[in-house]
Amino acid sequence: MLSYQVQPTSTIVNVAVAVIHYQQQYLLGFRNKTQHQGNRYEFVGGKIEADETARAALIREVSEETGINIKDNVAVKLGRLHHDYGDKHVCLQVYQVALTDAQFAKHQYESHGLEGQPLVWADKNKLLAGDYPLPAANQTILAWLQLPTHLVITYPLAHFSDQSNATAAWLAYQQQHLPQDAWVYIRIKASTVNEQSQEIMLIKQLMDLRPDINGVLPNHHISQMLTTDNQDVHQAYIQNHPHIKAGHLTHTELMQWFSDLKKQPKPNQKDTKCLSIDQPLIISCHDIDSIYAANQLAAIRLKNQQPPVIGMLLSPVLATQSHPDDVPLGWEAWSALAQLADMPVISLGGLSPIMSQQASHYGATSIAGIREFLKD
Ligand SMILES: Nc1nc2c([nH]c(=O)n2[C@@H]2O[C@H](COP(=O)(O)OP(=O)(O)OP(=O)(O)O)[C@@H](O)[C@H]2O)c(=O)[nH]1
Secondary structure, three states, X not given: OOOOOOOOOOOEEEEEEEXXXXXOEEEEEEOOOOOOOOOOEXXXXXEOOOOOOHHHHHHHHHHHHHOOOOOOOOEEEEEEEEEEOOOOEEEEEEEEEEOOHHHHHHHOOOOEOOOOOEEEEEEHHHHHOOOOOOOOOHHHHHHHHXXXXXXXXXXXXXXXXXXXXXXXXXXXXXXXXOOOOOEEEOOOOOOOHHHHHHHHHHHHHHHHHOOOOEEEEEHHHHHHHOOOOOHHHHHHHHHHOOOEEEEEEOHHHHHHHHHHHHHOOOOOOOHHXXXXXXXXXXXXXXXXXXXXXXXXXXXXXXXXXXOXXXXXXXXXXXXXXXXXXXXXXXXXXXXXHHOOOOOOEEEEOOOOHHHHHXXXXXXXXXXXXXHHHOOO
């Protein structure tokens, strides 16, 4: 089977990693200088024994290292990643665990763990800013943690087709209804050639009108921007715009990429240029085949040291008005698929923000939607 997971000659060390947090504070240990990747901070965790599941190892390691019992906590899978340190090849299985008020109250003042290692609670902003040196493999975990709990998706242009000027109506609507500081997948889905030529301009206009929002831009626009005559201007725009957070790859685009990959299994940097390589990616998946393809793409980007895949939009969970013909997966089937993803999974389809807790119970790190996520 075609697989881009790195196949080293040495043994892979499987590690369960617990990203333990209480609200915006994250628990870090400090690795002794004699340890592998010593003199650095780490998330709590350790090797998965041969006869153990990753979750069982997670509970055991957290208990052994900190005394915190997370048996009854929800552990949301953030992802799985390979990293070859040269002297050691690790496969990290990473879970996010939110502590309860009582757990935090009990453990917050412990300055050392049960193995004598120093412990600190790091503010999320400082952690993401790189104030705590971590092993190199953890850079991807930090990128995953950038993903917000809510992702807003814009209405397509067609939603405003009864207006005399649909593009102006689209723009005015987004300007007014997008929540402050939201991460927004700017999806326009123009149908006419005239509208298509305006899409990039519309995206830029929206980003200018609402400088607070964080944009997830369709990948085909990013690659289009980078292959036009104004390539330098666009490249500078994308690279220097602090609020462009990721490119988005549709299910169809992903499967096209995967089919091309199967024809040419060793793509070079130029061949992957159609995928935004300056930005992290968020990928839409609907089934097991696309999840497999997304995992392959994530592994290739990691191996090529390109910005990682930071999320998978897996849909539809429930029936939606926007896709009335799609058969919903339902939470149980959705959850089983989500477990197969090697990156954080965002639930989508007929959801509202009040379902966040339910979504995380089923394995979602985030929740996305259109109408229910806009402000009145
Ligand atoms: N616990 C933990 N390990 C990590 C992180 N990131 C990362 O690359 N690792 C690597 O994953 C492996 C963890 O295994 P471990 O904790 O059981 O191993 P160790 O080297 O500390 O001890 P040991 O080999 O003496 O048992 C180490 O090679 C470590 O460098 C992290 O955030 N937390």
